[in-house]
Amino acid sequence: xxxxxxxxxxxxxxxxxxxxxxxxxxxxxxxxxxxxxxxxxxxxxxxxxxxxxxxxxxxxxxxxxxxx
Numbered sequence: 001x002x003x004x005x006x007x008x009x010x011x012x013x014x015x016x017x018x019x020x021x022x023x024x025x026x027x028x029x030x031x032x033x034x035x036x037x038x039x040x041x042x043x044x045x046x047x048x049x050x051x052x053x054x055x056x057x058x059x060x061x062x063x064x065x066x067x068x
Contacts, residue, residue: 003045011042030063037063 006025014022015038021031022038032038041063 003048005049008042008045008049011038011045015039015042029066029068031066032063 004025010022010024014020015035018035020033020035020038021029023029032041
């Protein structure tokens with residue numbers, strides 16, 4: 001999945017607010033286990049966006065998707 005700048009902005013905003021649940025622009029809602037997980041994903045997002053959608057290393061994301 002390619003991340004967008006709006007995904008990065010939403011995650012950063014949640015981290016700043018201390019909220020472990022993020023609703024992205026496409027409607028996905030993800031609840032993260034820890035702030036460390038969120039920070040690691042934010043770093044991955046920044047790297048992928050800077051690389052034009054291609055990561056240099058595979059990534060693992062831990063989260064829970066809640067659909068309503």
